[in-house]
Amino acid sequence: MRTDEQPTRISLFAPNGRMGRAIATAVADDPGFEIDADHGDVIVDFSAPSALQASLDRALAAAVPILVGTTGLDDFASRRISAAAKDIAVLRAANTSLGVALLSDLVERAASVLGPEWDIEILEMHHRQKTDAPSGTALALGDAAARGRGTKLNAERGRKGTNLKREEGAIGFASLRGGTVAGDHDVIFAGPEERLILSHRAENRMIFARGALAAAKFLVGKPAGIYSMRDVIDAL
Numbered sequence: 001m002r003t004d005e006q007p008t009r010i011s012l013f014a015p016n017g018r019m020g021r022a023i024a025t026a027v028a029d030d031p032g033f034e035i036d037a038d039h040g041d042v043i044v045d046f047s048a049p050s051a052l053q054a055s056l057d058r059a060l061a062a063a064v065p066i067l068v069g070t071t072g073l074d075d076f077a078s079r080r081i082s083a084a085a086k087d088i089a090v091l092r093a094a095n096t097s098l099g100v101a102l103l104s105d106l107v108e109r110a111a112s113v114l115g116p117e118w119d120i121e122i123l124e125m126h127h128r129q130k131t132d133a134p135s136g137t138a139l140a141l142g143d144a145a146a147r148g149r150g151t152k153l154n155a156e157r158g159r160k161g162t163n164l165k166r167e168e169g170a171i172g173f174a175s176l177r178g179g180t181v182a183g184d185h186d187v188i189f190a191g192p193e194e195r196l197i198l199s200h201r202a203e204n205r206m207i208f209a210r211g212a213l214a215a216a217k218f219l220v221g222k223p224a225g226i227y228s229m230r231d232v233i234d235a236l
């Protein structure tokens with residue numbers, strides 16, 4: 001029987017990726033965690049959409065919770081996560097930084113207070129290696145804004161061409177790529193003669209790594225179901 005004083009054992013599904021390496025560094029800096037490739041208390045997956053079923057299968061076979069930090073997941077992947085969450089605890093987070101978890105709450109509240117007269121545009125910038133766009137965080141912030149408005153997300157992506165008048169109630173997304181940017185997100189509320197801009201700047205991917213460890217610790221011992229970073233910050 002493991003006790004609370006023992007370090008939480010983290011199994012990294014993709015240890016050699018940028019996030020895998022960042023999480024290993026965060027573990028090395030924190031005596032509350034250790035890496036255990038084969039007998040983790042929790043599996044941490046930051047990899048690629050094509051790997052999702054394999055990571056879920058590993059968690060199901062070991063009967064341990066899993067943190068899914070991978071982005072670019074489609075509806076089919078969401079259904080796979082829901083199916084796995086019948087048997088194990090799954091925390092899905094497009095962004096594990098504590099700042100973005102809080103930003104999501106702020107965006108939901110702002111969208112609710114400002115109402116549909118304020119257009120919402122989401123701008124994100126990431127490093128040149130990123131393969132998915134819009135970022136998972138941008139889409140999750142769009143979902144938060146739609147929730148605040150009491151609607152489903154109607155996304156306008158990558159506008160190009162003519163006759164592009166804004167669709168009523170849509171949320172626009174724009175993506176920039178370049179350099180080593182760890183992750184910038186701006187949620188712009190454009191109203192009549194004023195703009196409110198809620199922003200987050202990731203200065204280093206260690207913020208995602210430390211948040212991932214907080215999420216992993218939160219998951220240990222949790223019953224089957226789907227969890228989010230909101231659950232993690234609510235438990236802080």
Ligand SMILES: NC(=O)C1=CN([C@@H]2O[C@H](COP(=O)(O)OP(=O)(O)OC[C@H]3O[C@@H](n4cnc5c(N)ncnc54)[C@H](OP(=O)(O)O)[C@@H]3O)[C@@H](O)[C@H]2O)C=CC1
Pocket residue numbers: 013014015016017018019020046047048049050051054068069070071072093094095096097132136205208
């Ligand atoms: N939730 C969050 O806070 C964050 C999420 N992310 C997301 O995490 C994911 C990974 O990002 P990042 O670490 O930068 O990406 P990298 O490309 O650096 O790493 C991806 C890793 O996944 C592995 N991988 C890819 N496909 C498979 C597969 N089919 N089976 C097993 N392993 C596989 C790769 O292995 P190999 O090299 O052998 O191909 C590699 O080690 C992305 O979706 C990104 O958007 C990133 C940062 C923060």
Ligand SMILES: O=C(O)C1=N[C@H](C(=O)O)C[C@H](O)C1
Pocket residue numbers: 071094095126130134135136137138182183184
């Ligand atoms: O690929 C990245 O690097 C990041 N991906 C996540 C996303 O798609 O939102 C989180 C963070 O912004 C960094």
